[in-house]
Each structure stands twice: as C-alpha cells, then as structure tokens.
Amino acid sequence: MARRSGSIWTGCGTVFLKEFADHLGSGRMRVLEWLVLLTGIGAIFTAIQDLKTTTSQDPFLFLRLFTDAHDPLPSFMAVLGFLIPLVAIGLGFDAINGEFNRRTMSRILAQPVYRDALLLGKFLAGLATLGVALVTLWLLIIGLGLLTLGVPPTGEEVLRGIAFLVVSLAYGGLWLAVAILCSVIFRAAATSALVALGLWLLMSVLWPLLTRFLTQAIFPTTPLSLMVGPSYEQIVLQQTLARLSPNTLFGESLLGVLHPSTRALGPVFMDQLQGAVLGNPLPLGQSLLLVWPQVTSLVAGVIVLFVAAYVIFQRQEVRA
Amino acid sequence: MADTVIAARGLKKFYGRVAAVDGIDLAIERGEIFGLLGPNGAGKTTTILMLLGLTESDEGTIDVGGFNPMREPLEVKRRVGYLPDAVGFYDNLTARQNLTYTAKLSGLDRDAARERIDAALKRVQLDAVADRKVATFSRGMRQRLGLAEVMMKRADVAILDEPTSGLDPQATYELLDMIRGLKAERVAVLISSHLLDRVQAVCDRVALFSHGKVALQGTVAELSQKVLGGGYAVEVEATGPDLASVLARVAGVERVAAAGEHKFRIVAREDVRAALSQAIIAAGGALMRLDHVEPSLDTIYRHYFEDAHGTA
Numbered sequence: 001m002a003r004r005s006g007s008i009w010t011g012c013g014t015v016f017l018k019e020f021a022d023h024l025g026s027g028r029m030r031v032l033e034w035l036v037l038l039t040g041i042g043a044i045f046t047a048i049q050d051l052k053t054t055t056s057q058d059p060f061l062f063l064r065l066f067t068d069a070h071d072p073l074p075s076f077m078a079v080l081g082f083l084i085p086l087v088a089i090g091l092g093f094d095a096i097n098g099e100f101n102r103r104t105m106s107r108i109l110a111q112p113v114y115r116d117a118l119l120l121g122k123f124l125a126g127l128a129t130l131g132v133a134l135v136t137l138w139l140l141i142i143g144l145g146l147l148t149l150g151v152p153p154t155g156e157e158v159l160r161g162i163a164f165l166v167v168s169l170a171y172g173g174l175w176l177a178v179a180i181l182c183s184v185i186f187r188a189a190a191t192s193a194l195v196a197l198g199l200w201l202l203m204s205v206l207w208p209l210l211t212r213f214l215t216q217a218i219f220p221t222t223p224l225s226l227m228v229g230p231s232y233e234q235i236v237l238q239q240t241l242a243r244l245s246p247n248t249l250f251g252e253s254l255l256g257v258l259h260p261s262t263r264a265l266g267p268v269f270m271d272q273l274q275g276a277v278l279g280n281p282l283p284l285g286q287s288l289l290l291v292w293p294q295v296t297s298l299v300a301g302v303i304v305l306f307v308a309a310y311v312i313f314q315r316q317e318v319r320a
Numbered sequence: 321m322a323d324t325v326i327a328a329r330g331l332k333k334f335y336g337r338v339a340a341v342d343g344i345d346l347a348i349e350r351g352e353i354f355g356l357l358g359p360n361g362a363g364k365t366t367t368i369l370m371l372l373g374l375t376e377s378d379e380g381t382i383d384v385g386g387f388n389p390m391r392e393p394l395e396v397k398r399r400v401g402y403l404p405d406a407v408g409f410y411d412n413l414t415a416r417q418n419l420t421y422t423a424k425l426s427g428l429d430r431d432a433a434r435e436r437i438d439a440a441l442k443r444v445q446l447d448a449v450a451d452r453k454v455a456t457f458s459r460g461m462r463q464r465l466g467l468a469e470v471m472m473k474r475a476d477v478a479i480l481d482e483p484t485s486g487l488d489p490q491a492t493y494e495l496l497d498m499i500r501g502l503k504a505e506r507v508a509v510l511i512s513s514h515l516l517d518r519v520q521a522v523c524d525r526v527a528l529f530s531h532g533k534v535a536l537q538g539t540v541a542e543l544s545q546k547v548l549g550g551g552y553a554v555e556v557e558a559t560g561p562d563l564a565s566v567l568a569r570v571a572g573v574e575r576v577a578a579a580g581e582h583k584f585r586i587v588a589r590e591d592v593r594a595a596l597s598q599a600i601i602a603a604g605g606a607l608m609r610l611d612h613v614e615p616s617l618d619t620i621y622r623h624y625f626e627d628a629h630g631t632a
Contacts, residue, residue: 111422
C-alpha cells in the first residue's frame with residue numbers, strides 16, 4: 001500500500017472548533033448539564049448538613065463534599081459515576097452516523113482533509129465539552145463549600161481535586177469512545193444510542209450483580225466457606241471480574257484520590273497491617289500510586305475503543 | 321492532450337465478486353462539460369468516488385490534474401469541487417456558516433473565504449438568504465448552495481452527481497444555466513445523471529454507462545451517427561394516396577416508417593426535405609408539416625440497448 005501524502009492533522013482544528021461550538025450550544029447538552037447539576041447539588045447539600053457538625057475534626061473537609069452520602073441520596077462521587085457516561089453518550093452517539101444521515105459526509109470528505117481529522121476532531125471536541133462541564137461543576141462545588149463551610153480548601157485538597165478531574169475525564173472519554181464506536185458501527189442514530197445506553201446499564205447496574213453470580217458459580221458455597229467466609233481466590237476473582245467494568249475502575253480511582261485514608265483497593269492480610277496507623281491519611285503521591293493501575297486501565301480502554309472506531313471508520317464506504 | 325484534467329484508464333471496482341465498475345476509460349478536458357449518463361446502479365457514482373479518492377479503485381490508473389487520488393488525495397480534493405447526490409447541509413447553521421466551515425476545511429484564510437463566499441452566493445442567487453438557517457431551504461436552494469460551495473473553491477474540476485434530480489423544471493433550468501457559467505471559466509465539469517434529455521442540453525460530450533462499462537462515448541452527434549446509422553431524420557405530416565411508397569422512391573431516402581395517422585418518419589442519407597416536399601405535391605398530396613429531427617439522447621440510448629441487448 002502506497003503511503004498517503006499530506007498531514008492527517010489538516011482540518012482537525014476546524015472540525016474541533018465547529019463540533020465544540022455545536023456541543024456547547026446544543027439543547028441536548030443543556031439538558032444533560034442541568035441533570036448533573038441538580039443531582040449533584042442535591043447530593044452535596046445533604047453532605048453539607050452532616051459536615052457542619054464535624055468541621056473542626058476532619059483535615060480533608062472539602063473532599064468529604066464529594067464522598068459523603070446521606071440517605072436517601074448517594075454521594076456526589078456515585079452520582080458522577082452514574083451520570084458522566086450518560087453525558088458522554090449524549091455527546092457521541094450520533095457523531096459519525098449523524099453526518100451520514102444529514103448527507104453531509106461525502107461533502108465534508110470531498111474537502112482536502114483526511115477522515116482521521118474528522119473522527120479525531122469530533123472526539124476531542126466531545127472530550128473538551130466534558131472537560132468544561134466537569135471543571136464548571138468542580139468550581140461550583142468548591143464555591144458552595146466555601147459559602148456553607150466557611151473554610152478554604154488546602155493545597156493538597158486542590159491537588160486531589162485536580163486528580164479527580166483527570167480521572168473523571170478519562171472515565172468520560174471512555175464512554176465517549178464507546179458512543180463514537182457505536183455511531184460508526186450503526187447507521188441509525190437511535191440504534192447507536194440504544195446500544196450505548198444498554199452497555200452503560202449493563203456496566204453500572206447489572207455487572208456488579210453478575211460478578212457475584214459468576215464467582216459463586218465457580219466457587220460454590222460449602223459448609224466451610226460459610227464458617228470462615230470466602231476464600232482469598234474467590235475475592236480476587238470477584239474483584240478482577242468487577243474491574244472489567246469501567247464503573248468499578250472509576251469508583252476505585254475516586255476512592256483512592258478523594259479518600260486519603262484509603263490504603264489498599266484489594267484484599268489485605270492482617271500481617272500486612274502490622275504497624276499501620278489505621279485511618280491516617282496517605283500522602284498524595286502514595287494515593288496516586290494506589291490508583292495508578294485503575295487510571296491507566298481507563299486510559300488504555302479509551303485508546304483501544306478509539307482505535308477500533310478509527311479502523312472501522314476508515315474502511316467504511318462513503319456513499320450513503 | 322495538454323488540457324486533459326481527468327484521465328482514467330481501465331478503472332475497475334469490485335464489491336464482493338460483482339464488478340460495480342468494470343474497465344472504464346475517461347478523458348476530460350478543461351472547459352468542457354462531460355456527462356456521465358446511465359440508469360441508477362450503472363456505476364456512475366462509484367466512478368466519481370474513485371476520481372475523488374473517496375473509494376479505492378481495484379484496478380486501473382487515475383490522474384486528476386496531475387495527481388493520483390489514492391496517493392495524494394488532499395491535492396486532488398483541493399482541485400476538485402464535488403456536489404454529491406442529494407447534498408446535505410448542517411440545518412442548524414446558516415448558508416454562510418455552512419460555506420465558511422468548508423472553506424476553512426479546504427484551508428482558505430478568513431478574508432479570502434468571506435470574499436469568495438459572498439461572490440459565490442451572489443452567483444447562485446442566494447445572497448438574500450445567506451444568513452438564514454439552511455433548515456428553511458428548499459431542495460433547489462440546497463442544490464444551488466452546493467454549487468456555490470464548488471464555485472467558492474475555484475476548483476479546476478467540478479463534479480456534480482445528479483445535480484438536477486428532484487428539481488422542478490424552472491429550478492433545473494436555472495441550475496443548468498449556472499453550470500454553463502462554470503464552463504465559461506474553463507472549469508472541467510463532470511455531470512452524472514439518469515435524466516438524459518435534460519443533460520443533453522448542456523453536455524459537450526457524454527459517456528453512456530451500462531452495467532459498469534462505458535457503452536458509448538462522444539458528442540451527441542457522434543453517438544447518433546454510431547447508433548442510428550448516421551441518418552438524417554425527417555418527420556413528415558401529409559395526406560395523399562399511397563404516400564409511403566411515394567416517399568420511399570425519393571432519391572436518398574433509406575427508410576420510411578409510419579408514425580401515426582398521416583405521419584411518417586424518414587431516415588435519409590442527407591438533407592432531402594426539398595425533394596420530399598416536391599414528391600408529395602407531385603403525387604397530388606397535401607403537405608402539412610416537414611421537420612428535421614435532432615436525435616435525442618433518450619432515443620439513442622434506447623435504440624442502442626434494444627440493438628445491443630434486446631432490452632431497454
């Protein structure tokens with residue numbers, strides 16, 4: 001195969017700017033933003049009610065805003081884990097098939113740009129939109145915290161907050177890549193949206209249940225296991241299966257980043273805890289090391305899915 | 321020839337085992353309007369996509385303005401304007417915004433783009449609605465906006481896929497007029513269409529497509545020469561005794577066919593109109609009408625496929 005001449009980046013910026021502007025102005029995005037905002041604010045307000053009583057004791061007060069749950073509402077962290085995919089799917093499910101359905105694809109590709117630029121521009125625009133939404137949300141929460149708690153965040157809390165943004169963006173990027181992949185595979189926008197949402201439900205609701213069933217099928221309950229609890233292998237298997245879902249990876253990453261006292265994300269033996277001062281926060285570097293594999297997996301997932309979308313898109317016929 | 325802008329030789333494209341395009345040769349020159357004609361599914365659009373580098377050809381060579389669409393697609397696309405079949409635009413943007421987007425994609429800077437877009441919109445008479453959302457545009461307006469995009473690019477080659485399909489006669493007439501304007505600027509225009517007679521009006525040369533092959537190629541006159549036997553066709557409306565044999569006896573007449581009551585269709589080697597009228601009067605008949613008939617592409621096309629395949 002002969003090499004193509006010219007840069008694949010030609011036109012990428014133009015596509016990016018156009019798509020970014022479309023996203024920010026679209027009614028769809030506004031609806032999703034309000035959804036996240038309202039749920040998030042609800043979760044935080046209830047967290048604040050609790051926090052006010054413990055203001056003086058906790059060194060990481062601001063992080064508690066993200067992680068504290070108060071019945072019946074889940075924590076803000078959990079809300080995000082559930083809603084970020086929805087926003088990402090909303091941004092990406094008609095990225096490519098929309099161009100075909102509007103019959104603009106062949107017109108755009110007849111301009112001197114490669115298909116690469118179109119796909120990459122659309123992906124980056126979606127990611128940037130997610131980024132803007134997340135940063136806004138984060139700043140809003142900090143503002144709310146300042147107003148209601150009356151304590152400024154410490155430097156480490158801000159750094160952990162930035163780590164939270166990075167992790168959330170990787171997680172959002174993964175679902176954006178899923179949505180764009182669906183938009184490449186399915187020509188009808190409705191099918192694409194349905195498949196992406198189905199995957200989202202599978203991963204966030206059904207997968208945790210499935211992992212338990214699967215583990216129990218492999219390690220059936222015995223009288224012994226009833227007495228001493230599940231074996232080490234069983235726990236590891238269940239956790240490995242659970243980690244196939246990006247939701248688990250996201251939840252664990254946030255746990256490590258936003259809960260400084262988290263020391264391990266897997267099973268821990270008693271002898272490993274010898275000399276540990278339980279409940280004491282880890283330094284930021286150690287927390288980041290703890291969640292490094294999770295974050296890497298998320299980023300790897302983004303890349304794999306994007307490459308899949310890229311390969312399929314390159315092979316597609318342009319004619320509608 | 322030095323002025324050839326598109327040259328394709330032995331072009332083939334297979335979908336599975338079916339050949340959508342099966343060995344096509346084309347040469348199109350600057351300042352000519354070339355028609356790719358044929359029924360739907362004859363391989364016209366596939367050929368166009370290969371010329372643009374949007375689909376890879378399986379066999380054959382293509383040269384567009386000195387570039388190979390497979391290896392240097394960006395250079396080719398810079399020189400070619402393309403109006404796809406049933407062109408679509410972003411409905412939430414205005415006509416001007418739509419064109420600005422493609423202008424930026426094709427690498428025009430802001431000032432040049434604005435100037436060219438204004439000029440192009442004026443030429444297709446859309447300047448009054450330039451800032452209206454495309455969602456409100458009719459089919460004809462969209463088609464004209466697509467043509468404006470081609471003009472804006474100032475391309476050497478304009479490829480128009482079914483530009484007139486779905487348009488009313490008035491809109492078709494206007495669009496074809498604008499296409500003639502492109503020819504005046506020495507742009508090579510390639511029109512694909514299944515509407516033969518409409519396109520005949522503007523094309524300098526045509527290629528008739530059939531089952532992935534070019535069945536016939538040349539000017540309309542050349543094709544009629546080839547298919548209809550180069551005859552001079554005359555239609556006569558007259559009354560009189562046994563006119564058919566009277567007409568057949570006129571020197572130069574090759575064939576006489578009845579074409580309805582008192583109507584005859586005559587194919588002759590040359591212009592025999594004067595001799596025909598004299599013969600009718602001499603035989604005591606009354607001549608009511610005598611016409612030279614320009615062969616239409618439609619006739620040529622049907623005639624050719626009846627002869628060649630026994631099917632229309």
